[in-house]
Amino acid sequence: MDKATGMVLCLDLSRRKAELRALPPSYLRDYLGGVGLAARLLFDYCPAGADPLGPENPLIFAASALAGTMVPTANKHAVAARSPLTGFIGDSLSSGAWSLALRRAGPDALVITGAAAELTYLFIDNGTAHFRDARHLAGKGSAETEEAIRREIGDERVRVATIGPGGENLVRYACIGNDVNRQAGRTGMGAVMGAKRLKAVVVRGTGAVPVADLAALEKACSALYKKAQTAATEKYRVLGTPANVLAFNRLGALPTRNFQSSTFEGAEAVSGEHLLNYLCKVVACTGCPIACEHVYQAKDGPYAGIKAQVDYETLYALGPMCGVSYAPAIIKAAELCDHYGIDSISGGVSISWAMECFEKGLLTSKDTEGLELRFGNHEALLKAIEMIGLRRGLGDLLAEGVKRASAKLGKGSEHWAMHAKGLELPGYEPRSLKTQGLGFAVGTRGGCHNRSPAYEVDMSGKVDRFKGERGRGQPTMEQEDFAATIDSLTLCKFLRRCFNDFYAETAQLYTMVTGLQMTPEELKRAGERISNLKKAFNIREGWSRADDTLPPRVLHDPLPDGAGRGSVLSQDELNLMVGDYYEARGWTRDGLIPREKLQKLGLEDVAPQIGAPNAAKIRGL
Amino acid sequence: MSRYIVELFGIPRQLARATEVELELPPGATFGEAVAALGRKVPALMGRVIAEDGTSLIEPYALNLNGRAFVQSLEVRLGAGDRIVLMTRSAGG
Numbered sequence: 001m002d003k004a005t006g007m008v009l010c011l012d013l014s015r016r017k018a019e020l021r022a023l024p025p026s027y028l029r030d031y032l033g034g035v036g037l038a039a040r041l042l043f044d045y046c047p048a049g050a051d052p053l054g055p056e057n058p059l060i061f062a063a064s065a066l067a068g069t070m071v072p073t074a075n076k077h078a079v080a081a082r083s084p085l086t087g088f089i090g091d092s093l094s095s096g097a098w099s100l101a102l103r104r105a106g107p108d109a110l111v112i113t114g115a116a117a118e119l120t121y122l123f124i125d126n127g128t129a130h131f132r133d134a135r136h137l138a139g140k141g142s143a144e145t146e147e148a149i150r151r152e153i154g155d156e157r158v159r160v161a162t163i164g165p166g167g168e169n170l171v172r173y174a175c176i177g178n179d180v181n182r183q184a185g186r187t188g189m190g191a192v193m194g195a196k197r198l199k200a201v202v203v204r205g206t207g208a209v210p211v212a213d214l215a216a217l218e219k220a221c222s223a224l225y226k227k228a229q230t231a232a233t234e235k236y237r238v239l240g241t242p243a244n245v246l247a248f249n250r251l252g253a254l255p256t257r258n259f260q261s262s263t264f265e266g267a268e269a270v271s272g273e274h275l276l277n278y279l280c281k282v283v284a285c286t287g288c289p290i291a292c293e294h295v296y297q298a299k300d301g302p303y304a305g306i307k308a309q310v311d312y313e314t315l316y317a318l319g320p321m322c323g324v325s326y327a328p329a330i331i332k333a334a335e336l337c338d339h340y341g342i343d344s345i346s347g348g349v350s351i352s353w354a355m356e357c358f359e360k361g362l363l364t365s366k367d368t369e370g371l372e373l374r375f376g377n378h379e380a381l382l383k384a385i386e387m388i389g390l391r392r393g394l395g396d397l398l399a400e401g402v403k404r405a406s407a408k409l410g411k412g413s414e415h416w417a418m419h420a421k422g423l424e425l426p427g428y429e430p431r432s433l434k435t436q437g438l439g440f441a442v443g444t445r446g447g448c449h450n451r452s453p454a455y456e457v458d459m460s461g462k463v464d465r466f467k468g469e470r471g472r473g474q475p476t477m478e479q480e481d482f483a484a485t486i487d488s489l490t491l492c493k494f495l496r497r498c499f500n501d502f503y504a505e506t507a508q509l510y511t512m513v514t515g516l517q518m519t520p521e522e523l524k525r526a527g528e529r530i531s532n533l534k535k536a537f538n539i540r541e542g543w544s545r546a547d548d549t550l551p552p553r554v555l556h557d558p559l560p561d562g563a564g565r566g567s568v569l570s571q572d573e574l575n576l577m578v579g580d581y582y583e584a585r586g587w588t589r590d591g592l593i594p595r596e597k598l599q600k601l602g603l604e605d606v607a608p609q610i611g612a613p614n615a616a617k618i619r620g621l
Numbered sequence: 622m623s624r625y626i627v628e629l630f631g632i633p634r635q636l637a638r639a640t641e642v643e644l645e646l647p648p649g650a651t652f653g654e655a656v657a658a659l660g661r662k663v664p665a666l667m668g669r670v671i672a673e674d675g676t677s678l679i680e681p682y683a684l685n686l687n688g689r690a691f692v693q694s695l696e697v698r699l700g701a702g703d704r705i706v707l708m709t710r711s712a713g714g
Binding site for chain 1: 628630631632634635669670679680681682683685687688689690691692693706708709710711712713714
């Protein structure tokens with residue numbers, strides 16, 4: 001296999017065929033890698049209207065040109081497919097050595113189509129793809145699958161991206177794990193993999209990763225490594241992301257008991273500071289000088305000895321959202337999510353929804369196999385995770401995610417189904433971070449702080465975070481485009497404050513690695529292009545303005561407590577901000593992308609597929 | 622002199638080994654004066670959270686007033702009974 005960049009390996013599981021194809025030369029400039037490249041390949045390979053769990057839905061894995069080089073934090077890979085959770089674009093990012101192995105094996109990306117007749121794993125051994133029987137791995141958790149495959153191949157260097165039982169059982173928010181503690185977590189990419197009866201994608205790469213200007217890259221990276229040891233990253237290194245808990249609690253931004261309140265009386269007990277008492281080790285993703293991953297171990301009690309990596313989002317969803325303040329139980333819950341291979345955010349939010357249903361009498365112990373599914377009952381939380389992973393009993397309903405589950409249960413439970421476009425919300429209260437609320441509403445993969453980190457605007461001091469008003473569209477768009485760029489370069493967002501001028505410095509890094517002359521403006525435009533392409537995918541799959549909304553609870557129920565007491569994000573405020581955002585994007589009032597806009601971004605080939613309107617005609621009307 | 626409470630979160634809390642610090646400042650003091658006084662009272666914050674010259678915070682640290690508004694300018698004056706919250710703007714996770 002050619003080691004040069006610019007190749008995609010296409011794997012057809014139905015026919016057990018592999019074919020190496022050249023990427024269009026413009027792709028590495030226009031879509032970079034990671035999320036951008038995966039989104040473009042998804043648009044190219046996914047037929048319109050494809051069943052997300054059908055063989056026609058392609059599963060894309062994409063690294064970037066920077067992965068496998070010395071650029072800090074760049075060892076990441078994106079996974080994309082039409083999401084079985086949202087029906088829109090599904091894209092997820094994971095870190096670790098898997099992307100490094102892929103780059104060493106040769107291709108930038110994999111496009112996996114079809115479905116295997118029996119449970120299979122793919123083994124990409126440098127230049128050769130093997131389709132291997134995985135029936136003996138059925139039902140195994142993510143970590144044990146990784147270990148079993150390495151043992152089977154007899155090489156510790158092989159890297160494994162795998163699903164757990166949750167993916168095999170088509171839990172709509174199943175994730176894909178790698179390197180034990182890392183997951184491509186959101187939007188149900190693991191369910192797509194499970195539907196293809198693909199247990200794992202295993203890579204052995206031993207080649208060199210090309211770098212155009214090694215001397216310049218060494219100098220630039222040396223400076224970055226030093227900056228990564230300063231105050232810019234200290235929070236992540238010392239306390240990890242659970243440091244958010246107490247700060248968010250103080251800001252009235254910590255969603256608690258299914259967003260019924262924005263402060264948690266047990267916050268201290270689940271804070272990053274308190275969790276240091278359980279710290280087992282701090283781990284870095286391959287090639288990362290920050291090392292934010294805090295692995296905790298329960299010391300005593302019923303979960304003694306259990307270890308898991310717990311970040312803020314996992315903590316929020318399995319702790320405050322479920323009313324659980326017993327840290328060892330949260331560690332156990334995180335370990336179970338990793339074992340079953342399910343997204344801890346969607347899993348925790350789904351259980352939180354069910355707890356509220358139970359407390360309001362919409363679900364009874366008859367529905368829950370006798371579980372007292374009340375907030376704060378950590379034993380019920382753990383049992384519910386297992387039921388979801390196995391799709392057993394009530395778990396079968398919760399495995400559908402809160403949008404589908406609430407539609408099925410009805411009885412008003414849609415009011416507290418906390419999702420945007422079907423993706424369960426992360427731990428940022430939109431009623432006290434209203435720009436983030438806009439970001440959740442318009443996000444292409446659904447409510448997500450990673451693809452739309454608009455909380456940065458709320459915390460900038462430049463806006464009133466309790467007010468939804470005109471002027472939020474532009475900064476929200478800029479944050480989205482920034483995220484699209486950094487997720488496509490596959491750099492970690494925790495490195496973002498180590499740059500004085502992000503676009504200028506990363507454009508230089510990209511040039512040093514690829515030899516492509518990239519300007520800051522071109523890089524910024526690439527981010528905008530990727531954001532628009534993802535939106536175009538959604539339009540093709542039936543998006544309408546009504547999809548850019550927030551849960552009724554956010555729009556109607558005032559916060560009862562905390563710094564944001566009394567605050568709602570009203571429908572009028574949301575309409576104002578969404579309209580302002582469309583205007584900033586250069587889209588129509590209905591949120592469609594005009595043909596001229598697509599042309600400006602070099603996306604004219606996309607226009608016919610989404611019936612893009614002509615802007616001049618719209619104005620004329 | 623007026624008394625003000627500075628609430629500490631994250632790294633500032635770890636460095637100070639305290640959840641809050643009390644400052645005595647002249648009535649109508651600015652946030653900048655509060656930062657300088659905090660640096661004098663908790664030297665461990667100097668060079669890690671507060672710039673060595675004591676006049677500003679190191680990025681990404683920020684001040685918030687009473688848990689509501691993030692402070693944009695250190696020239697802003699404190700009001701009676703205000704609580705100052707010191708945290709990082711870096712979130713994510």
